[in-house]
Amino acid sequence: xxxxxxxxxxxxxxxxxxxxxxxxxxxxxxxxxxxxxxxxxxxxxxxxxxxxxxxxxxxxxxxxxxxxxxxxxxxxxxxxxxxxxxxxxxxxxxxxxxxxxxxxxxxxxxxxxxxxxxxxxxxxxxxxxxxxxxxxxxxxxxxxxxxxx
Amino acid sequence: xxxxxxxxxxxxxxxxxxxxxxxxxxxxxxxxxxxxxxxxxxxxxxxxxxxxxxxxxxxxxxxxxxxxxxxxxxxxxxxxxxxxxxxxxxxxxxxxxxxxxxxxxxxxxxxxxxxxxxxxxxxxxxxxxxxxxxxxxxxxxxxxxxxxxxxxxxxxxxxxxxxxxxxxxxxxxxxxxxxxxxxxxxxxxxxxxxxxxxxx
Numbered sequence: 001x002x003x004x005x006x007x008x009x010x011x012x013x014x015x016x017x018x019x020x021x022x023x024x025x026x027x028x029x030x031x032x033x034x035x036x037x038x039x040x041x042x043x044x045x046x047x048x049x050x051x052x053x054x055x056x057x058x059x060x061x062x063x064x065x066x067x068x069x070x071x072x073x074x075x076x077x078x079x080x081x082x083x084x085x086x087x088x089x090x091x092x093x094x095x096x097x098x099x100x101x102x103x104x105x106x107x108x109x110x111x112x113x114x115x116x117x118x119x120x121x122x123x124x125x126x127x128x129x130x131x132x133x134x135x136x137x138x139x140x141x142x143x144x145x146x147x148x149x
Numbered sequence: 150x151x152x153x154x155x156x157x158x159x160x161x162x163x164x165x166x167x168x169x170x171x172x173x174x175x176x177x178x179x180x181x182x183x184x185x186x187x188x189x190x191x192x193x194x195x196x197x198x199x200x201x202x203x204x205x206x207x208x209x210x211x212x213x214x215x216x217x218x219x220x221x222x223x224x225x226x227x228x229x230x231x232x233x234x235x236x237x238x239x240x241x242x243x244x245x246x247x248x249x250x251x252x253x254x255x256x257x258x259x260x261x262x263x264x265x266x267x268x269x270x271x272x273x274x275x276x277x278x279x280x281x282x283x284x285x286x287x288x289x290x291x292x293x294x295x296x297x298x299x300x301x302x303x304x305x306x307x308x309x310x311x312x313x314x315x316x317x318x319x320x321x322x323x324x325x326x327x328x329x330x331x332x333x334x335x336x337x338x339x340x341x342x343x344x345x346x347x348x349x
Contacts, residue, residue, distance in 0.1 A: 028277055030238035030349070050276050066236035070277070070349050074241045080233035095323060105173075109233045113180065113240070129173035131208040132192040132215060139186025141199075142176040142230045 025052035026090035027071035031078070034065025055090040061108065075101065075115030083108020092117060099124040106130070107147030113140045176205040176221050176230075181240055190215045241349040242269055245329075246304065248342040251287070253299040256339075267311045269348045277349040278313060280304050280320040283327055285341040286334045294324035304344045 029036070029051045036047045039058040053059065053069060061067055061083045068078040073092045079085060084106040091100040099121040103112075105128065118125050119138045127134040129145050177199040179185050188199040190206050195214030197206045205221040227234075244266050246259040255263075270278060282301030284293040301320045309315055328341040 028349070031236050033232075033236065064232075066232045068236040068238040070238050070241060074347070074349070076237060076240065078233050078236040078238070080230065080236065083233075095321075095326060109230055111230065111233045111237055113237070114186070129175075129208070131173045131210055132175075132190050134175055135189035135191065137187040138180070138184075139188055140178050140180045141186075141188055142174075142178060142226065142233065144174040144229060146172050 023054055025072065026055050026057070026087055026092075027053045027069045027075075027077075029053070029067055030070050031066070031068035033067075034081075035062030036060070036065055036067040037062075053087065055087050058084060058086045058106075060084045071101070071115055073099075073101075073116035073118075075117060076111075076113040077103070078111045080109035083110060085110060094120075102126045102128070104128045105143055105145050107145050109142070109144045111140070111142050112136075114138050173208045174205060174229075175199070175208075176203060176226060177201070178203060178226070238349075239273065241347050244269075244346045244348075246344045246346065247339060248300055248344070250285075250337060250339075250342065251296065253296070253303040255303075263307065263311075266308070266346055266348070267313075270308070270313055273348060275348045276314070276317045278308065278318045279345075279347040279349070280308075280318060281327075281345045282320070282322045283329070283341060283343050283345070284325050285328070285336060285338040286325045286332055287337050288325075288335075290324060290326075294322055297324050298322035300342075300344050304346060308346075 029047050029049055032047065032049050037044050037060050038047055038053065039060065059067065059079060061079050061081055064081050066078065066080050070076055086104040086106065088104050089100050089102040091098050099117045101117050101124065112127060114136060118136050122137050125136045129143060175188065175190050177185065177188050179202055185202050190197050190208065192208060192211050192215065194212050197215040197218050199206060199218060203221050203226065204218050206215045206218050208215045244262060246262065247256045248254060249256060280301050282297035284297045301322050305318060305320050308318060329343065330338055330340050332338050
């Protein structure tokens with residue numbers, strides 16, 4: 001009995017690790033111009049077409065640079081020059097009914113076009129700027145954030 | 150000298166204040182199909198709703214309610230967001246292929262659609278193809294999961310034979326859980342016996 005309990009306890013800790021170990025990508029870079037990089041776990045990695053993004057990644061474009069991304073749910077996000085956006089959370093698991101996309105614009109310009117998450121579960125999409133939160137109903141929009149100096 | 154430093158300090162402070170008055174501009178534009186959605190721009194100060202083409206709102210800071218809703222001219226949108234809009238990838242294309250009841254064999258109409266899928270993969274040089282298999286609600290859940298997997302596999306094979314790279318394809322099986330048309334259990338619905346192919 002005691003052994004079974006310990007086994008249960010072990011499973012409880014181990015299962016989430018197994019689930020987290022192989023995190024599915026959030027999206028892929030489809031268009032790249034100039035210098036584009038992601039900041040992942042404190043390291044800056046250059047990005048080329050076809051590279052994958054994951055939740056928690058920061059995406060940054062340089063001078064005269066831009067990037068276009070298609071997410072797993074077909075959300076389209078593109079960034080203009082000298083822009084930075086953080087993908088705080090991205091969950092797309094329609095088979096479990098789990099949807100979430102939380103993006104935070106730090107500076108620059110961006111264009112957002114809703115995918116399946118935005119159409120099926122608009123309340124799960126949050127697009128933040130330093131000054132406000134944008135709530136979405138199946139929509140295409142543009143954002144510009146003037147950074148500090 | 151001391152006076153100079155003081156002035157410099159003051160100037161720097163003013164610059165920081167001015168520079169840090171970061172402002173967000175949000176513009177609602179039409180979806181590719183021409184429809185216009187709705188945005189709610191909100192912060193601690195209040196909120197504004199955008200629901201018409203090219204409506205725009207500026208936000209000065211977190212505590213101040215978003216400003217008046219105005220309409221941004223097409224010209225201004227083009228100059229401000231030219232690079233961003235140019236970087237937008239082509240929207241993904243989705244194809245739906247239908248199957249015979251209880252089978253992984255395509256209907257004749259859907260067979261005829263295959264060349265269009267091959268062509269789309271080629272012309273886009275797509276490295277990102279998603280296949281999802283589905284069934285209607287006739288039969289047990291487990292049976293349908295296997296059937297939708299067989300359907301997804303069948304399409305996977307066809308695409309690979311016609312030049313798609315296996316590593317570029319992701320295939321999933323949804324069983325009866327994700328119907329196109331919601332029905333009661335044990336209902337034969339041809340539109341739900343399908344594989345969706347998304348080319349990105």
